Amino acid sequence: MTVSSPWRATVLTLFPEMFPGPLGVSLAGRALGLGVWSLEARDIRDSATDRHRSVDDTPAGGGPGMVLRADVLAAAIDTAQITPDRPRLLMSPRGRTLTQSRIRELAAGPGPLIVCGRFEGVDQRVIEARALEEVSIGDYVLSGGEIAAMALIDACVRLLPGVMGSAESASEESFSDSLLEYPQYTRPQTFEGRQIPEILTSGDHAKVAAWRRAEAEALTRLRRPDLWAAHEKAPKSTTKE
Known part of the structure; x- marks a missing residue:
């Protein structure tokens, strides 16, 4: 292109x-x-x-x-x-x-x-x-x-139109909503005794979105309190899940 x-x-x-x-x-x-x-x-x-x-x-x-x-x-x-x-x-x-x-x-x-x-x-x-x-x-x-x-x-x-395969990739990354990105998983289902969180394979998109949001918030509070403080102060808007 x-x-x-x-x-x-x-x-x-x-x-x-x-x-x-x-x-x-x-x-x-x-x-x-x-x-x-x-x-x-x-x-x-x-x-x-x-x-x-x-x-x-x-x-x-x-x-x-x-x-x-x-x-x-x-x-x-x-x-x-x-x-x-x-x-x-x-x-x-x-x-x-x-x-x-x-x-x-x-x-x-x-x-x-x-x-x-x-x-x-x-x-x-x-x-x-x-x-x-x-x-x-x-x-x-x-x-x-x-x-x-x-x-x-x-x-x-990487943000230029057409460079990344999916525009959603950028919208859900770290810092896109003043939060760090949630944990990611893929195959195999079991790795050295560790399982993919069951909710991610449940097929319930609303619950998956809620889990990801909670994980992103928890990671941000733990690792980047400065970002979390700014996130807490930011005007709240309806979040698309």
Whole structure:
């Protein structure tokens, strides 16, 4: 299946050879091959102005490491010629934590420009001058933003129309209703003495739905009290079972 205006991901990185990487296989890779979405990995070093293709310098005020230069990164962003409707993201451990709701917003749009940080960070002036939205995928630090960018892209691509086999798959996943997903089972009926819960093979769809909801709530209360607190505060609506 092809579309006239595919969702686009433009990545600015010092290591364009890392892409598509995992994005070239499985659901994302199949959709990429079919033209459902497109990927462009651009080398930030192509915007360097000296013969050494320098992109970083020592931090102002001193300190360890190096900082990605504002002028080089700004030139890379400008050369990419991103239209105003496309979000400009910077993968950064100090950014706002990526959520499923933000993923849905990004998947519904034309696709983002994603800057992959390296070194000790990025000059603050280019973040402000090019209105980069800082995004984190968790409270830990990676060597660079490339793996984080792949995670964000994969999360978006799987929500594009036609990528997953069933639209219901996305609607019942973890975070789709501020809850973690309920436990899943399949054959064999018995595994090392453990049975599939009887209710799941009862054929009573209402009871199955109620069991799944209860399990999702119990898991969320146990493992993610922060999500459970937000779920409890959210306005209640009629739940489709």
